[in-house]
Amino acid sequence: MPSYLAKPTPPNQDKRWKLVDATIRRQGQQQRGLIETLHTVQEAFGYLDVQALRYVAMSLRVPLSRAYGVATFYHFFTLKPAGEHTCVICMGTACYIKGAPQLLDAVQRDLGIVPGETTPDKKVSLLTARCLGSCGLAPAVVYDQEVAGKVATSAIREHLKKWTHA
Amino acid sequence: MTPEELDQIAETEREAQSQFTQRVNVCVAAGCLSCQSQSVKDALDQEVTRRGTKDHCQVKGVGCMGLCSEGPLVSTSAGVLYKKVEAGDGAAILDSLDGAPVARLVCPTDVPFFQRQMKIVLENSGVIDPERVEDYIASNGYTALIKALTEMTSREVIEQVTKSGLRGRGGAGYPTGLKWSTVSKAVGTQKYVICNADEGDPGAFMDRSVLEGDPHRVLEGMLIGAYAVGASEGYIYVRAEYPLAIKRLRNAIRQAERLGLLGSNICGTRFSFRVDLRLGAGAFVCGEETALIASVEGKRGMPRPRPPYPAMEGLFGQPTLINNVETFANVAPIIRNGGEWYAGIGTEKSKGTKVFALAGRVENTGLVEVPMGISLREMVFEIGGGIPEGRKFKAVQTGGPSGGCLPSECLDMPVDYESLARAGSIMGSGGMIVMDESSCMVDVAKYFMDFCMTESCGKCIPCRVGTYQMHRILSAIGNMTATQQDMKLLEELCDLLRHTSLCGLGQSAPNPVVSTLRSFAEEYRAHIEDHKCPAGICGAQPAGETA
Numbered sequence: 001m002p003s004y005l006a007k008p009t010p011p012n013q014d015k016r017w018k019l020v021d022a023t024i025r026r027q028g029q030q031q032r033g034l035i036e037t038l039h040t041v042q043e044a045f046g047y048l049d050v051q052a053l054r055y056v057a058m059s060l061r062v063p064l065s066r067a068y069g070v071a072t073f074y075h076f077f078t079l080k081p082a083g084e085h086t087c088v089i090c091m092g093t094a095c096y097i098k099g100a101p102q103l104l105d106a107v108q109r110d111l112g113i114v115p116g117e118t119t120p121d122k123k124v125s126l127l128t129a130r131c132l133g134s135c136g137l138a139p140a141v142v143y144d145q146e147v148a149g150k151v152a153t154s155a156i157r158e159h160l161k162k163w164t165h166a
Numbered sequence: 167m168t169p170e171e172l173d174q175i176a177e178t179e180r181e182a183q184s185q186f187t188q189r190v191n192v193c194v195a196a197g198c199l200s201c202q203s204q205s206v207k208d209a210l211d212q213e214v215t216r217r218g219t220k221d222h223c224q225v226k227g228v229g230c231m232g233l234c235s236e237g238p239l240v241s242t243s244a245g246v247l248y249k250k251v252e253a254g255d256g257a258a259i260l261d262s263l264d265g266a267p268v269a270r271l272v273c274p275t276d277v278p279f280f281q282r283q284m285k286i287v288l289e290n291s292g293v294i295d296p297e298r299v300e301d302y303i304a305s306n307g308y309t310a311l312i313k314a315l316t317e318m319t320s321r322e323v324i325e326q327v328t329k330s331g332l333r334g335r336g337g338a339g340y341p342t343g344l345k346w347s348t349v350s351k352a353v354g355t356q357k358y359v360i361c362n363a364d365e366g367d368p369g370a371f372m373d374r375s376v377l378e379g380d381p382h383r384v385l386e387g388m389l390i391g392a393y394a395v396g397a398s399e400g401y402i403y404v405r406a407e408y409p410l411a412i413k414r415l416r417n418a419i420r421q422a423e424r425l426g427l428l429g430s431n432i433c434g435t436r437f438s439f440r441v442d443l444r445l446g447a448g449a450f451v452c453g454e455e456t457a458l459i460a461s462v463e464g465k466r467g468m469p470r471p472r473p474p475y476p477a478m479e480g481l482f483g484q485p486t487l488i489n490n491v492e493t494f495a496n497v498a499p500i501i502r503n504g505g506e507w508y509a510g511i512g513t514e515k516s517k518g519t520k521v522f523a524l525a526g527r528v529e530n531t532g533l534v535e536v537p538m539g540i541s542l543r544e545m546v547f548e549i550g551g552g553i554p555e556g557r558k559f560k561a562v563q564t565g566g567p568s569g570g571c572l573p574s575e576c577l578d579m580p581v582d583y584e585s586l587a588r589a590g591s592i593m594g595s596g597g598m599i600v601m602d603e604s605s606c607m608v609d610v611a612k613y614f615m616d617f618c619m620t621e622s623c624g625k626c627i628p629c630r631v632g633t634y635q636m637h638r639i640l641s642a643i644g645n646m647t648a649t650q651q652d653m654k655l656l657e658e659l660c661d662l663l664r665h666t667s668l669c670g671l672g673q674s675a676p677n678p679v680v681s682t683l684r685s686f687a688e689e690y691r692a693h694i695e696d697h698k699c700p701a702g703i704c705g706a707q708p709a710g711e712t713a
Contacts, residue, residue, distance in 0.1 A: 073467065074466075076407070097604075098526070137197060147200030
């Protein structure tokens with residue numbers, strides 16, 4: 001069998017690649033499983049790096065360009081590792097008219113980063129969301145995995161201070 | 167699974183439930199969960215165990231009860247609804263089951279917010295445990311499927327759906343019966359059913375609440391749809407941003423498979439159907455059906471020209487039925503009660519009920535289901551309870567980035583597909599955001615244009631470049647640097663995008679601009695000629711603190 005048809009070996013010994021392989025198998029090694037597989041990689045590793053993309057592309061026999069295209073097309077995928085904590089500010093319509101821009105402004109000034117970036121000390125990543133669907137509780141913020149509603153500027157500052165000074 | 171077996175499950179479950187003389191339902195949908203409703207439920211569970219009343223007092227986690235702004239919500243068998251419940255209130259609530267309600271927590275239910283609603287899609291939401299199929303079956307679940315499979319031909323099923331006048335609840339309002347009959351007539355070796363649960367409109371959370379509160383209802387609708395069109399495989403395309411909905415759907419699929427309601431030869435008939443989940447990855451354009459299909463196929467979510475419509479050539483080139491979550495959720499009651507019953511609700515051209523997500527500057531925010539044809543005034547001032555802090559109503563935004571802003575002149579207009587379209591907006595998926603005088607309409611238009619610009623997939627030029635240019639002009643207006651020339655260009659661009667874009671995203675992207683230009687021209691003029699923002703939002707960014 002030519003080498004390019006052989007199943008590629010995972011980039012390293014990390015056990016999490018077994019999860020990725022399981023997803024690939026469940027999708028019948030079909031190209032249509034690309035997005036599902038990338039979801040598994042991101043869930044396991046937190047982000048998609050070039051090495052992971054190359055492995056997934058080879059396993060599913062899709063061109064690396066297509067895997068990269070899909071990974072960059074969808075907002076949910078990230079190619080950079082996140083910081084220790086993540087702060088997601090919802091910028092949905094309800095949150096927007098209830099003061100989300102002011103929250104974002106305050107956080108940007110405090111942390112000195114823009115959405116999509118991580119503080120230099122790798123403590124906090126700042127993200128924005130299209131809509132969390134918590135519109136009844138606008139403005140909403142997600143601290144790590146926890147959704148907080150009706151967030152005031154002072155509250156978000158307080159919360160971030162705990163992270164940055166921890 | 168035979169009809170008798172289903173009855174048996176329902177009977178056993180009802181009997182088990184009748185053992186409980188006291189019932190406490192805690193909302194565990196995402197809205198209330200983010201106000202710590204899980205700890206309320208845990209506290210109630212512990213308290214019941216401690217009191218040793220576990221055999222006659224049931225604590226149940228249920229789906230959304232609607233009034234999200236007052237969460238966590240708890241309802242009891244004594245018929246009382248409690249709001250803003252904390253973990254420490256558990257004992258007091260249990261004490262109240264046999265006595266007077268806890269006055270400080272009572273949420274009055276004799277107000278228009280609850281009284282004006284009519285629940286069809288949400289009838290089980292807030293009542294049944296979304297993680298137990300038995301509870302769904304005890305509330306007449308899956309009887310519509312059994313009825314369709316054993317008593318009706320696929321043509322009769324389509325007939326009932328056509329008769330009901332149900333229209334697509336994703337926004338466009340295409341007649342569901344017509345779509346089903348097109349797919350059923352299409353020729354293909356394999357047909358697919360896709361449930362569009364990629365609820366991307368900012369400000370809309372109806373589909374999520376249905377999936378979280380009553381996932382089996384959606385599965386049942388898909389099964390009936392699959393039977394009607396002759397499909398044997400289906401996908402639910404759900405946003406990865408909704409982890410709880412995904413978890414409950416996975417659980418529901420597993421339960422339905424275990425009971426033989428999904429799989430091969432369902433109910434001993436020749437009908438087989440399998441369902442799999444596909445996670446969206448955060449692309450608004452994937453709500454468009456051809457883009458969604460591309461995404462299910464593992465590609466970038468880019469739309470393609472139609473025809474051929476997915477009903478003819480959809481997923482993997484095969485005939486495909488795509489409906490929205492809420493559309494599928496309407497199917498089981500229609501089959502159970504007949505199409506004519508459903509057609510008796512609503513207006514002449516818009517039948518049935520619609521679930522709206524009421525949010526923004528309004529007293530009661532949350533999820534409401536109302537019959538079509540209700541007026542906007544009733545929505546905002548009666549159900550919504552009016553504008554807080556005695557401020558003045560300015561506009562209500564419907565349909566998300568594809569919709570428009572309706573001014574106070576439109577308040578007495580009935581809410582149905584045609585009226586909203588005539589007023590320059592769309593029904594959309596059902597987000598309804600109320601704005602008061604503190605919102606600047608130019609800023610709102612810019613916000614939506616920013617959304618469409620970022621979400622444009624980049625395939626067709628009118629949308630990719632047009633949204634960028636329109637955003638630039640709107641930003642200039644916001645910075646008070648725009649001229650009359652810019653306004654003229656803006657209007658031209660609206661026309662251009664509408665007529666030359668490839669898909670709905672680009673075609674409807676100008677809607678927020680067109681509708682605000684139409685109703686709030688004065689605000690645009692003030693920005694350009696007087697260099698003033700009447701709401702005080704634009705220009706030098708005010709560092710306003712939120713309350």
